[in-house]
Amino acid sequence: MRRLPSEVRVGIFLLVATGVLAIISPEKVAQSLSENLGMIVKILLLSIVAVLISVAIHYLVPPDFAEAHLRGNRLRYLVYATLLGILTPGPVYAVYPVVLALKNKGVQNPILVSYITGQTIIGPARVPLEVGLFGIDFFAYRVVLAVLLGPLAGLLYILFSKWLPDKV
Amino acid sequence: MSAGHTRKPLGGTLWRTLFVVGAGALFSVALGAFIRPDAVSALKAKVRYPLQVIYAELIGFISPGPRYVSYPILVKLKELGVDAGIIIALISSHVLIEPSTSLMEAGFFGYRFPVKRFLVSLILVFLAVMFTKLLVDCFGWRLL
Numbered sequence: 001m002r003r004l005p006s007e008v009r010v011g012i013f014l015l016v017a018t019g020v021l022a023i024i025s026p027e028k029v030a031q032s033l034s035e036n037l038g039m040i041v042k043i044l045l046l047s048i049v050a051v052l053i054s055v056a057i058h059y060l061v062p063p064d065f066a067e068a069h070l071r072g073n074r075l076r077y078l079v080y081a082t083l084l085g086i087l088t089p090g091p092v093y094a095v096y097p098v099v100l101a102l103k104n105k106g107v108q109n110p111i112l113v114s115y116i117t118g119q120t121i122i123g124p125a126r127v128p129l130e131v132g133l134f135g136i137d138f139f140a141y142r143v144v145l146a147v148l149l150g151p152l153a154g155l156l157y158i159l160f161s162k163w164l165p166d167k168v
Numbered sequence: 169m170s171a172g173h174t175r176k177p178l179g180g181t182l183w184r185t186l187f188v189v190g191a192g193a194l195f196s197v198a199l200g201a202f203i204r205p206d207a208v209s210a211l212k213a214k215v216r217y218p219l220q221v222i223y224a225e226l227i228g229f230i231s232p233g234p235r236y237v238s239y240p241i242l243v244k245l246k247e248l249g250v251d252a253g254i255i256i257a258l259i260s261s262h263v264l265i266e267p268s269t270s271l272m273e274a275g276f277f278g279y280r281f282p283v284k285r286f287l288v289s290l291i292l293v294f295l296a297v298m299f300t301k302l303l304v305d306c307f308g309w310r311l312l
Contacts (some may be wrong), residue, residue: 014191021198032201120263
């Protein structure tokens with residue numbers, strides 16, 4: 001039997017958990033659902049925009065874009081890696097083949113850490129959801145934080161590597 | 169690139185995302201029915217702020233699922249008065265490290281890589297939240 005995608009499995013688990021809550025207190029859950037129907041619809045609409053942005057970037061940015069810009073091991077590459085990570089769409093699993101390819105080309109681990117941090121912490125597909133749900137100020141602040149945290153992640157990794165060096 | 173080539177991944181991704189986000193929204197709304205605002209206030213009063221951040225980070229790290237799934241729960245927490253720093257801790261830590269990706273990283277790069285990534289992520293998110301708290305408390309900046 002073909003294995004279900006991880007998102008579908010998580011979705012089924014959440015639906016079952018919702019069902020359990022509805023059995024425990026049907027009145028409370030029904031009231032909460034009717035009060036929050038508008039929010040659910042808003043989240044679904046914003047999710048459609050998020051997927052469209054993600055797919056568009058997937059086709060616009062060549063797969064070897066990060067690889068082409070991170071050959072070298074200078075400290076300033078921590079910043080480049082973070083920015084490239086932020087621009088790389090897709091789930092985190094999809095980015096590991098890129099990370100592995102970079103590693104095989106000699107890119108050092110602190111740069112990879114900055115890249116992973118940038119890719120995971122924010123991304124273009126989050127724009128509609130975060131702006132729609134939390135406002136433009138919140139999203140802009142998160143972008144600024146991501147740009148600062150990515151290089152810092154690489155620097156902290158270098159620091160920790162003095163105590164726990166990478167396997168050679 | 170043919171239109172069909174574009175349509176197939178878009179359709180698959182779209183339906184999977186809508187399914188999981190819809191399920192996440194239903195779950196958070198159902199769960200929200202059981203959370204009383206006074207219970208959230210009592211928890212905030214009992215647990216000191218830096219510890220709240222560590223809890224939020226650890227909850228984020230072990231939370232499963234793709235990144236979109238956490239948004240409905242975060243909206244509910246925001247409505248219950250949870251502050252911007254804790255929302256940032258949950259939103260950031262949910263994707264920075266996951267048990268499954270840590271195992272994958274250990275397989276690719278050795279166990280030291282995810283151990284250090286975990287420590288780095290813990291410190292980074294903590295610093296980000298404390299910086300946010302400083303901006304909100306000292307300068308009256310309203311993020312949410």
